[in-house]
Amino acid sequence: MSIIDKVVAAVTPPESEEARAEARSKARAAAKPGDWLSMILEHHLQIENAFAALKAASSIGTRRLAEKRLGLLLTGHSNAEEAAVYPALALHDEKGHASAGYTEQAAVKIQMAALEHLEPMSQDYLDKLEHIRGAVAHHVYEEEGKWFLELKEKLTTTDASQITKRYKEEYDRYIGNDAAA
Secondary structure, three states: OOHHHHHHHHHOOOOOOHHHHHHHHHHHHOOOOOOOOHHHHHHHHHHHHHHHHHHHHOHHHHHHHHHHHHHHHHHHHHHHHHHHHHHHEEEEEEOHHHHHHHHHHHHHHHHHHHHHHOOOOOOOHHHHHHHHHHHHHHHHHHHHHHHHHHHHHHHOHHHHHHHHHHHHHHHHHHHHHHHHH
């Protein structure tokens, strides 16, 4: 973790687990079966599970495989949000949230690339992984706790259907048959 990362982490402590659970609960209550928000919530859970699997991996080979799986999920999910949801945020007077979302997801992609250059069983690797997991957890909290709930209130039925269709298409385009793996 760089000195800048340490300073940022010190001045912006992470949300509590209780706050994250409350945000997720509100998002689940707002989601409808099969809509864009329900798909995103499911993908957030898959990503959290992939972080746990990567951290728990006990050999170089299993850790690298879990790293690739996490990268696939993160990229498929972010591509879908960036193609379908963030433009909707921008078009519904939430340009700041859209811009922050793009920026945060780009930063995670860069950090995942940096992770590939570390020895997978080292403490440096685990530190970098935890830094990435914390950034993703905060991003998820912002989306589930505020951004997507506000967007959902502003959408027409037609807009919501278009976002759902586009999100699914983009996610499936990247993940393909690997989604269930």
